[in-house]
Amino acid sequence: MRIGFSMKLAFVIGGIFLLLGNGFILYKNYNTEWRYYQKKYLAMAIEMTEEPQMKNVLMNRSPRIEQLVVTGFGKERVDRCVTCHTGIDDERLVNAPQPFRTHPKIYGNHPYRTFGCTTCHAGNGRGLSVEDAHGKGKYWNEPLLVGDYIEIGCAKCHSNPYLPETPYLRKGAELFHAKACYGCHKIEGVSDGKLGTDLTKVGAKWPIEYLHESIVDPKANNFESLMPKMELTDDEVKALVIYLKSLTSENLMVGPVTQYQNLKQWKEKKPVEVPITLESGKKVFEDRACNACHTINGVGGKIGPDLSVYGLQRTKEWMIQHHINPRSLVAGSIMPDFKYSQSELEALALYLSSLKKLTVDNAVVHKFGKEK
Ligand code: HEC
Numbered sequence: 001m002r003i004g005f006s007m008k009l010a011f012v013i014g015g016i017f018l019l020l021g022n023g024f025i026l027y028k029n030y031n032t033e034w035r036y037y038q039k040k041y042l043a044m045a046i047e048m049t050e051e052p053q054m055k056n057v058l059m060n061r062s063p064r065i066e067q068l069v070v071t072g073f074g075k076e077r078v079d080r081c082v083t084c085h086t087g088i089d090d091e092r093l094v095n096a097p098q099p100f101r102t103h104p105k106i107y108g109n110h111p112y113r114t115f116g117c118t119t120c121h122a123g124n125g126r127g128l129s130v131e132d133a134h135g136k137g138k139y140w141n142e143p144l145l146v147g148d149y150i151e152i153g154c155a156k157c158h159s160n161p162y163l164p165e166t167p168y169l170r171k172g173a174e175l176f177h178a179k180a181c182y183g184c185h186k187i188e189g190v191s192d193g194k195l196g197t198d199l200t201k202v203g204a205k206w207p208i209e210y211l212h213e214s215i216v217d218p219k220a221n222n223f224e225s226l227m228p229k230m231e232l233t234d235d236e237v238k239a240l241v242i243y244l245k246s247l248t249s250e251n252l253m254v255g256p257v258t259q260y261q262n263l264k265q266w267k268e269k270k271p272v273e274v275p276i277t278l279e280s281g282k283k284v285f286e287d288r289a290c291n292a293c294h295t296i297n298g299v300g301g302k303i304g305p306d307l308s309v310y311g312l313q314r315t316k317e318w319m320i321q322h323h324i325n326p327r328s329l330v331a332g333s334i335m336p337d338f339k340y341s342q343s344e345l346e347a348l349a350l351y352l353s354s355l356k357k358l359t360v361d362n363a364v365v366h367k368f369g370k371e372k
């Protein structure tokens with residue numbers, strides 16, 4: 001087959017465009033915001049580190065995207081916030097400028113490797129520019145929650161009755177009654193007013209600004225509104241907005257509860273024979289939902305110890321005995337004694353023995369920082 005001249009020309013021109021296009025993409029990729037912050041952080045980390053070997057490791061590290069995969073709460077989240085917010089658990093950085101600063105101490109026990117960031121802060125976990133990640137883009141309707149508004153995030157797990165640590169939610173719920181909102185509005189399980197809109201999921205429907213406006217000036221969004229304009233202080237309006245914005249019917253605590261019930265089912269499952277390979281060991285780990293309690297390289301729960309480098313810590317014999325009966329080796333262990341076949345035990349030990357390398361870089365850097 002012969003190719004005509006015009007066809008050849010088309011190929012050449014097409015080729016040039018392809019190269020230009022790729023070049024542009026490469027350039028854009030290279031010049032991104034997250035790279036800028038990572039480089040700045042690395043420079044700071046190198047500065048702070050005295051130990052020569054560690055310094056060397058850091059100097060040879062190039063910027064990369066860091067992410068936390070959160071599986072314990074509702075749908076899977078991929079939070080890349082730590083790509084820029086690099087100092088989150090590095091206590092040396094309490095006075096560093098954002099985005100590098102140590103996270104402030106907060107109530108309760110919420111290790112960020114298990115909780116990620118967007119569970120509390122909303123925003124767009126996958127975003128890699130400030131605008132995208134903080135949810136300021138046009139196509140994202142869950143902008144970052146900060147300051148007192150973070151209580152909207154708390155409510156996804158700590159819903160009614162609200163914790164004392166979430167005073168605005170409590171106050172908002174109180175005002176809903178004290179200011180007679182309940183007389184006109186329905187909220188499932190709370191009130192059944194008929195004249196006004198059903199507010200059961202109003203938080204999923206409207207952004208904060210709209211809710212604010214609807215309360216302060218009911219006629220703003222609807223000229224003929226029947227809703228009276230009420231005497232409310234700024235703080236009372238804020239409490240009502242926070243309370244209403246938290247009404248989404250979403251409850252992230254359902255996840256762990258379901259996991260726990262699955263666990264009970266798995267405990268009753270009959271063991272089967274499997275090939276003694278790394279893959280089938282990994283599968284046993286996944287099927288028994290071991291990561292409901294254990295973290296490997298940043299993924300999983302915190303009830304049991306982190307197993308990322310467990311292969312360096314124990315012999316195969318110990319592992320097998322521990323699985324047959326955890327309490328025979330660790331007094332009072334709450335780890336469940338599942339039923340395993342001999343081959344499952346061997347495969348599992350093979351897989352656990354292979355865990356020797358921590359691949360979440362931050363963990364290495366931070367751990368080192370704390371030991372000093
Ligand atoms: C591309 C880098 C980058 C990413 C990705 C990023 N941030 Fe930020 N963040 C910043 C910078 C820079 C600041 C300080 C300036 C500002 O507020 O815009 C900041 C500030 C903040 C603040 C304080 C804002 C305030 O008003 O006090 C919070 C909270 C925050 N980020 C949370 C997050 C969360 C949650 C994510 C992930 C969903 C995230 N960030 C992802 C760069 C980033």
Ligand code: HEC
Binds near residue numbers: 104
């Ligand atoms: C359990 C809830 C929770 C989780 C999970 C969480 N935060 Fe926060 N965060 C808070 C609270 C509460 C505050 C304090 C209120 C405020 O100032 O915004 C806060 C404050 C911040 C601030 C502002 C600090 C300042 O000095 O003003 C940043 C930045 C931030 N968080 C980033 C993150 C990032 C990044 C993650 C994920 C690695 C994360 N947070 C995970 C609850 C949480």
Ligand code: HEC
Binds near residue numbers: 253
């Ligand atoms: C994604 C779910 C989730 C979010 C969001 C969340 N928490 Fe929690 N919180 C938990 C879990 C699970 C525990 C129990 C952890 C433990 O005890 O190990 C807990 C424990 C607590 C406790 C300890 C008392 C208790 O009831 O166990 C307090 C206080 C608390 N959280 C406050 C907050 C505040 C304030 C926020 C918002 C800034 C928040 N939480 C956001 C899941 C969440």
Ligand code: HEC
Binds near residue numbers: 179205218
């Ligand atoms: C006399 C009855 C009445 C009372 C009392 C009342 N509302 Fe309303 N409200 C309405 C009606 C009717 C609407 C429907 C739309 C309209 O007419 O603007 C509405 C709309 C709203 C909306 C917008 C909902 C949407 O989806 O657009 C919010 C938010 C709201 N009310 C909050 C409150 C709060 C908070 C209080 C108490 C401080 C309150 N309302 C008291 C009658 C009332």
Ligand code: HEC
Binds near residue numbers: 263304314327333
């Ligand atoms: C309900 C939570 C829970 C589940 C599910 C769970 N574990 Fe554990 N695991 C623990 C706790 C708590 C410990 C610490 C006490 C102990 O060592 O027995 C532990 C300890 C371990 C250890 C370290 C033992 C040592 O000290 O050497 C290994 C390895 C381990 N678990 C593997 C697994 C595997 C594999 C599975 C799934 C088949 C699993 N775990 C499921 C809670 C759990």
